Amino acid sequence: MTGAAPGRTAALAVTALVLNAFVWGVSWWPFRQLQGHGLHPLWATALMYLMIVAGVLAVNFKALRGFLASPQLWLLGAAAGLTNVGFNWAVTVGDVVRVVLLFYLMPAWSVLVAWWLLGEKPTAGSLLRLALAMAGVLVVLKTPDSAWPVPQGAADWLAIGGGLSFAVTNSLLRKCADTPGSARMLAMFGGSGLLAALAALLGMALEVVPGPALQAAGIPVMLGLGLAFMASNTALLYGAARLTAGTTAIVMLTEILFASLSSAALGAAELTPRVLLGGSLIVLAAVLAAAAPSAEKGRTGAK
Template sequence: MTTRPMLAVLALALNALVWGLSWWPLRQLDAAGLHPLWATAAVFTLATLVLTFISPQGWRHFHQHPQLWWLMAASGLTNIGFNWAVTTGDVVRVVLLFYLMPTWSLLLAWWMLGERPTRGALMRLSLALVGVLLVLKTPESPWPLPQDLPDVLALLAGFCFALTNIWLLRLQHTPESSRMVAMFGGGALMAVVCAILATWAGVIPALSMLATNDIGAWAPYVLGLSAAFLVSNFTLQYGAARLSAHTTAMVMMSEVVFASVSSVALGASALTWRVGLGGGMIVLAALLASQAHTDKTHA
């Protein structure tokens, strides 16, 4: 492997590492009194301001390409769902359910892009769904349904991430800076709106309660996560542009390893045989989907 592909792989691995370990600072923020919705709002607002300062022209194309607002909404809901789920739920279950995303992509591409699924695609869909049933099924549950809010949020986040990828494909003709601003701005806008509505409904504590807390307890985590997410986005753009879709997907799957090892080691997850087997099926289905996409691209 030459130096440039190696750098691309390392860039993608860094992106996977950031997201695979993001659960820990998010839980530190939650312990300091900052609910995941407010934490997401703070982190992505700061990142959006930095990105706007670096690339102010990113906002200029929203009038010409109003579909960027749909990308903003999908990306924002992805971050809300994932961050909330990984903060309050079992990290391994959340990450595995989130990676059902290729299944959602298959169904969304059929609906939005008119791409009819092949027999192989339907077999991969079946494999992934069996994996999800194993992950969701516990000895206490009579039916393999989502157990609690984190499970539901993880599934919704994976769906929104698939929708984000569909919009990225449909908006590939737009400037990269506009797409980046839409994704980070969506994380900020949607988190702020959802946090305000959830606070008004009494679902989460009000932000004003943070006045009694020491800002030094949570500000470093907000700054660190904002910087980490910005760097991870740049590394994703660098790596994905230089490697095949299959290689990119394989490297990005290391997020499952980073999240699983770190959460089990720190006691934030319990790795059972059902989760391991079901997770393996979900990951395998995702890798097979990326391989099929690569073969179709090079055909």
């Protein structure tokens, strides 16, 4: 659908997207709870998405045939998996607001990724938005303890890498637009589960990730998180199909709001003036990308 649906349907679609953004914005809390109960976020991600894959196959087993018939979907699964590995691990070990802001460089990365994967040459407007976002990230990265605005630890690198993988995921979704929707969904969920499991096994071998040892008290958290992500993905599919891509992108930015408020309230982030300034530049770049004139998108070949 190319335009926003009128009336009640549009309101429900926006509500669905806000629900999706809320789940992702506060997901850092259950991931940290699970880590406290003996389950590293990589293992939690693997279990959660593999449970979702089992549900998808139980409802529509034919999706597996569509996935196996499209080699490009393997790349989509890998990109989606790296996105989840980066984001879910980063919000567990880093400052939540800082992580979410660095992750939301995704619209800026999309300019370069679409040029590489889709042959879409950047316009003057897209390059301006890229420069604006990069200025914002330099402000966020420059801390009083660092002489240069560079990533300060694993969480920063994971967030930046996750945002880049998210941009690749979006471009691959467009490149694989002719494949069945159920096959694309299976690729993304399956890739997320398998990549998280592989990363966890590699982390165990390197002694940076402990083995899974979920305590009984963490089981309700794990089940609740899995159900929440199933609901959020269903909400995303419903809302994104009924609103314009620009509207969807802008509504999804509420994830930053939910992450900021929840993490600040629970002491998992520090809202300094520097972070607020840099974050404002990154968010502005994302809003401008979402609101870019359709004529410009047409010139670059966007669908």
